[in-house]
Amino acid sequence: MSKNTEAMTVRPSPSAAVVRRRSQGELVLRRFLRHRAAVISLVLFVAVVLLAFAGGALWRHDYADITSAVSEPPSFEHPFGTDNLGHDTFAQVLRGTQRSIEIALLIALLAGLVGTLWGAFSGYYRGVVDSVMMRFADLVLTLPLLAVAAVLTRGTSGSWWFVALVIASLQWAYVSRVVRGVVLSLREKEYVEAGRALGATDRWIIFRHLIPNALGPIIVNVTILVAAAILVETALSFLGLGVQPPDTSLGLLVSGATTAVSTRPWLFYFPGAFIVVIALTINFIGDGLRDAFDPTQRKVRP
Amino acid sequence: MLTYTFRRLLVALPVIVASTFVVFLLVTMSGDPLANLKGRNPPPSPQVIAVEEHRLHLDQPVLQRYWTWMAGVARGDFGPSVRTNLDIGHEIAARFGVTLRLIAVAVVLALLLAVVVGVLSAVKQYSGVDYGFTFAAFLFLSMPSFWFAVLLKQGGISLNQLVGDQVVYTIGERSVVVDGGAWAQLADTAGHMVLPTISLALISFGAWSRFQRASMLDVLNSDYVLFARAKGLSRRRVVVRHALRTALIPMTTVTALDFASLISGAVIIETVFQWRGLGDFLVTSVNQRDAYAVLAWLLVVAVAVIVFNLIADLLYALLDPRIRYE
Amino acid sequence: MTREIVLEVEDLTVSFPTEDGLVRAVRGVSYTLRRGEVLGIVGESGSGKSVTSMAVMGLLPGSAKVGGSVRFRGQELVGAPDKELRTIRGGRIAMVFQDPMTSLNPVYPVGDQIAEAVRAHNDVSAAAARERAIELLAIMQIPRPRERARDYPHEFSGGMRQRVVIATAMANDPDVIIADEPTTALDVTVQAQVLRALETARAATDAAMVLITHDLGVVAGTADRVLVMYAGRPVELGDVDSIYYEPRMPYTLGLIGSLPRLDDARRGERLVPITGSPPSLLDLPPGCPFGPRCPMRQEVCESAEPELLAASAPDHLAACHFSADLEGRRPEDVFALTSADHPGGAR
Numbered sequence: 001m002s003k004n005t006e007a008m009t010v011r012p013s014p015s016a017a018v019v020r021r022r023s024q025g026e027l028v029l030r031r032f033l034r035h036r037a038a039v040i041s042l043v044l045f046v047a048v049v050l051l052a053f054a055g056g057a058l059w060r061h062d063y064a065d066i067t068s069a070v071s072e073p074p075s076f077e078h079p080f081g082t083d084n085l086g087h088d089t090f091a092q093v094l095r096g097t098q099r100s101i102e103i104a105l106l107i108a109l110l111a112g113l114v115g116t117l118w119g120a121f122s123g124y125y126r127g128v129v130d131s132v133m134m135r136f137a138d139l140v141l142t143l144p145l146l147a148v149a150a151v152l153t154r155g156t157s158g159s160w161w162f163v164a165l166v167i168a169s170l171q172w173a174y175v176s177r178v179v180r181g182v183v184l185s186l187r188e189k190e191y192v193e194a195g196r197a198l199g200a201t202d203r204w205i206i207f208r209h210l211i212p213n214a215l216g217p218i219i220v221n222v223t224i225l226v227a228a229a230i231l232v233e234t235a236l237s238f239l240g241l242g243v244q245p246p247d248t249s250l251g252l253l254v255s256g257a258t259t260a261v262s263t264r265p266w267l268f269y270f271p272g273a274f275i276v277v278i279a280l281t282i283n284f285i286g287d288g289l290r291d292a293f294d295p296t297q298r299k300v301r302p
Numbered sequence: 303m304l305t306y307t308f309r310r311l312l313v314a315l316p317v318i319v320a321s322t323f324v325v326f327l328l329v330t331m332s333g334d335p336l337a338n339l340k341g342r343n344p345p346p347s348p349q350v351i352a353v354e355e356h357r358l359h360l361d362q363p364v365l366q367r368y369w370t371w372m373a374g375v376a377r378g379d380f381g382p383s384v385r386t387n388l389d390i391g392h393e394i395a396a397r398f399g400v401t402l403r404l405i406a407v408a409v410v411l412a413l414l415l416a417v418v419v420g421v422l423s424a425v426k427q428y429s430g431v432d433y434g435f436t437f438a439a440f441l442f443l444s445m446p447s448f449w450f451a452v453l454l455k456q457g458g459i460s461l462n463q464l465v466g467d468q469v470v471y472t473i474g475e476r477s478v479v480v481d482g483g484a485w486a487q488l489a490d491t492a493g494h495m496v497l498p499t500i501s502l503a504l505i506s507f508g509a510w511s512r513f514q515r516a517s518m519l520d521v522l523n524s525d526y527v528l529f530a531r532a533k534g535l536s537r538r539r540v541v542v543r544h545a546l547r548t549a550l551i552p553m554t555t556v557t558a559l560d561f562a563s564l565i566s567g568a569v570i571i572e573t574v575f576q577w578r579g580l581g582d583f584l585v586t587s588v589n590q591r592d593a594y595a596v597l598a599w600l601l602v603v604a605v606a607v608i609v610f611n612l613i614a615d616l617l618y619a620l621l622d623p624r625i626r627y628e
Numbered sequence: 629m630t631r632e633i634v635l636e637v638e639d640l641t642v643s644f645p646t647e648d649g650l651v652r653a654v655r656g657v658s659y660t661l662r663r664g665e666v667l668g669i670v671g672e673s674g675s676g677k678s679v680t681s682m683a684v685m686g687l688l689p690g691s692a693k694v695g696g697s698v699r700f701r702g703q704e705l706v707g708a709p710d711k712e713l714r715t716i717r718g719g720r721i722a723m724v725f726q727d728p729m730t731s732l733n734p735v736y737p738v739g740d741q742i743a744e745a746v747r748a749h750n751d752v753s754a755a756a757a758r759e760r761a762i763e764l765l766a767i768m769q770i771p772r773p774r775e776r777a778r779d780y781p782h783e784f785s786g787g788m789r790q791r792v793v794i795a796t797a798m799a800n801d802p803d804v805i806i807a808d809e810p811t812t813a814l815d816v817t818v819q820a821q822v823l824r825a826l827e828t829a830r831a832a833t834d835a836a837m838v839l840i841t842h843d844l845g846v847v848a849g850t851a852d853r854v855l856v857m858y859a860g861r862p863v864e865l866g867d868v869d870s871i872y873y874e875p876r877m878p879y880t881l882g883l884i885g886s887l888p889r890l891d892d893a894r895r896g897e898r899l900v901p902i903t904g905s906p907p908s909l910l911d912l913p914p915g916c917p918f919g920p921r922c923p924m925r926q927e928v929c930e931s932a933e934p935e936l937l938a939a940s941a942p943d944h945l946a947a948c949h950f951s952a953d954l955e956g957r958r959p960e961d962v963f964a965l966t967s968a969d970h971p972g973g974a975r
Contacts, residue, residue: 142607146566238448261456272449279444525730533745534718
């Protein structure tokens with residue numbers, strides 16, 4: 001067996017054009033930016049948030065101010081008109097938007113946190129623990145959100161963070177189901193086995209491996225949750241069981257305007273439109289995020 | 303198949319029992335049922351309050367109250383209402399049918415619409431049709447149901463004014479007096495159902511059509527659809543017999559899982575259109591702090607949701623042969 | 629005795645536009661197929677072997693750009709309208725896919741799915757089609773075919789499912805059967821079953837067969853001729869003996885060298901793998917695509933892509949500038965024994 005060294009004169013490998021390796025985060029960002037509707041929605045949403053918070057603070061009227069202009073249609077002074085008591089509708093809508101966003105963010109935080117932990121532990125330990133935890137989550141899921149929230153908020157003052165707490169205490173179950181699903185599929189992967197073989201504690205594996213890898217679906221679901229939360233909160237407020245006066249919510253504004261749809265339409269359409277815009281933009285952002293995080297997507301440019 | 307059903311039923315029972323307890327705790331924790339009474343002006347005397355407390359079992363410890371209530375429910379007695387002349391059981395039974403027909407018709411409408419839109423979107427992916435439908439779906443699932451319902455109601459009123467006659471009804475689930483026989487009654491009920499069912503259907507259709515689209519896309523890219531094409535089948539046959547058939551299966555689960563949110567939707571719709579159904583019953587009971595009425599409502603709804611989930615599971619097993627033999 | 633030509637592929641090219649650019653998956657494949665013969669197409673993943681066959685069947689996604697010519701008994705298939713292709717698909721040219729677990733629709737009984745293929749190309753009654761389906765299952769040696777025809781796919785094992793797929797493929801007496809990696813997803817013990825079933829199908833229909841695989845062992849026993857593909861192009865084409873005993877392209881030599889052998893000469897010797905991995909089809913450098921991995925690489929290999937030219941015989945073609953140098957060479961003469969032995973280290 002002779003090695004014919006002549007045939008093995010080695011030449012340095014030609015530097016072929018290298019396809020640049022991108023980090024995970026970069027890939028996600030690139031894919032997100034390709035989703036036109038999501039990007040437009042993001043811009044719009046940021047604009048609305050800025051308008052609600054910064055604009056609301058800077059606006060010449062406060063939401064609780066009572067002016068002499070009563071039931072007036074939109075004008076330069078009052079871009080969204082006024083109601084029968086003289087409130088400036090524009091200020092009220094901005095305030096209501098603030099409230100809805102604050103509530104939604106709080107819900108996202110609480111439900112996301114609890115749901116993630118619940119689902120991660122349940123999916124990791126499986127067996128009896130999983131059965132019990134998931135049965136409980138299922139139980140929570142079977143209850144109609146609006147109804148239960150309505151029951152729970154009635155007993156209190158209706159401060160906005162309590163409303164958020166109530167809604168979050170029901171929505172965490174959705175997140176937990178999703179996280180559990182992801183964890184169930186991830187825990188069979190080799191790096192979990194390797195981690196265990198190296199002596200890593202369960203908590204380490206869950207927090208350092210499983211949850212970070214589940215981040216994609218978590219973010220997507222929490223985003224969609226936020227949109228749903230806004231719709232629930234405004235519905236509750238519409239029924240009089242959410243945010244209470246003197247504070248205002250977009251739902252409260254709509255409920256006050258239902259009798260005036262034809263006579264003073266500005267009181268009805270503006271708050272409603274804002275709810276739609278907020279929920280729509282968040283939903284599109286969530287859709288964009290879902291596409292961005294899903295590596296199996298393959299959009300072929302026609 | 304029978305054992306599968308039986309096993310599912312067996313599992314459902316403890317869930318129902320557990321949910322009754324959870325529900326009971328929720329309601330007892332949610333505030334003082336006598337707050338409205340005590341808040342009256344002039345305030346009632348302590349004896350009156352004490353009598354009410356006793357009638358509503360508020361002087362008993364929680365566990366005993368739960369037991370008393372459960373025992374009563376087993377007999378068909380749903381407990382005392384704050385509204386003294388109200389028989390909770392009867393009232394719920396009467397209103398159940400009203401809400402059921404609202405939800406049933408809305409589900410059928412929403413499902414039909416969602417399947418058509420979802421399939422067309424998937425088959426013509428990335429076309430103008432797809433983008434249009436996608437936007438419509440997102441719009442409807444971002445729409446606050448109460449706002450949309452009021453909008454439709456207003457539209458109905460305007461339509462009636464335009465035509466000069468009552469084409470669609472905007473208040474109540476039926477007219478107070480209906481002349482004529484069964485046919486006129488049916489027409490009257492149908493006329494009242496138009497706007498509310500459309501409202502409820504359009505709200506659900508948004509999410510469902512997205513789901514159908516995703517499911518259909520998944521299936522269209524599957525190996526067995528490719529194999530069907532390789533057999534030389536016509537495009538239509540491939541889409542309908544192979545793709546659609548399998549893509550419809552997850553829709554049963556989606557519909558059932560959404561049942562709870564349909565009930566929430568019904569609460570809103572009934573409030574807006576002033577239907578005397580279960581949704582309206584809940585809102586009134588909550589406002590009046592009628593603990594036992596709310597309890598009864600939650601119990602009935604929880605049972606209904608579980609039953610529907612069970613039906614969906616059975617339907618799924620029927621449609622997907624792989625599940626039947628587990 | 630030369631039999632009639634059923635399929636003629638000439639300079640077939642396929643490209644896909646993707647988010648990262650244009651992927652040229654197939655860059656000029658040509659071969660002819662005669663009735664009754666078996667052509668084995670061998671290559672790594674990404675070599676373009678499957679895409680070639682999908683192009684022949686017209687099953688590529690709409691965004692794919694197909695060039696060149698594919699003639700089935702004189703009829704041009706590239707660019708033909710789908711209606712025309714449908715009569716050929718499943719009727720005259722049939723395909724067997726890789727994964728039997730996912731090829732069959734889970735909600736319909738197996739017999740119905742075979743019958744469906746029959747009725748798509750023949751005007752027969754449902755009962756007649758079902759009888760034919762049962763007959764086909766029997767040919768494929770599925771026990772109790774009449775009862776089994778009513779069973780669902782998940783009630784069959786992997787090997788049996790693949791035989792059901794093969795039964796579907798032969799249902800309409802096709803002239804060409806394309807088997808795309810028919811044994812890859814199956815256990816080795818089941819592979820023999822499936823290969824035997826394929827041979828039965830071919831013999832019964834007297835069809836030409838294209839057997840696509842990455843497994844040289846599978847090809848050795850069944851093929852009459854072999855086409856080796858690399859980076860979307862054929863790099864060697866010839867009858868099976870020429871390819872195995874007188875390879876004239878380093879890649880082919882390398883493939884043979886990486887096969888474990890049980891016969892005396894090679895037993896106990898170390899395998900001779902090819903280092904490195906296939907190039908990205910997005911951005912192929914000029915010159916021979918196998919160059920970076922080839923121990924015989926010279927300057928000319930980096931600038932000019934070798935053409936497919938006659939090597940040891942007129943019908944044995946190889947694409948290598950130095951194919952003549954490979955005469956009599958064995959894999960271990962050309963390739964290092966292990967990647968560690970290769971100067972420059974393991975890549």
